[in-house]
Amino acid sequence: MAIISPYQTYQQNSVMTASPQELTLMLYTGSMKFMRLAKKAIADKKFEEKNINLIKVQNIIQELQVTLDPNIDLSQNLGQLYDYMYTRLVEANTKNDADILTEVEELMRELRDTWKQIIETSRV
DSSP, X not given: OOOOOHHHHHHXXXXXXXXXXXXXXXXXXXXXXXXXXXXHHHHTTOHHHHHHHHHXXXXXXXXXXXXXXXXXXXXXXXXXXXXXXXXXXXXXXXXXXXXXXXXXXXXXXXHHHHHHHHXXXXXX
16 A cells, blocks of 8 residues: 655645646646756666656646637647647657757746746736
């Protein structure tokens, strides 16, 4: 039987009690974390670790795509941006290119920061 640490319990509760807006913010933040880990793995020539982390980011992007409402114009633009980032991640993975990861990470940071502002503004 696996023992769950207090931190794991906290993380699990955070996800279970988060609003949809907060979950999206968590996805953005998580993707950036996994890209940083992948860049470090490239530098350390740990290619299996790089691949695992980039697949996590790709899965996050797919989840973000699923949440888009096709009836909203902005969703179409975000969908195209997510497609672009996904394609670039595949390229970064096959070429072991940390510069591509930096590009995608910057795009994701902009999305995260904008989303965070939207959440804060809606709370006022």
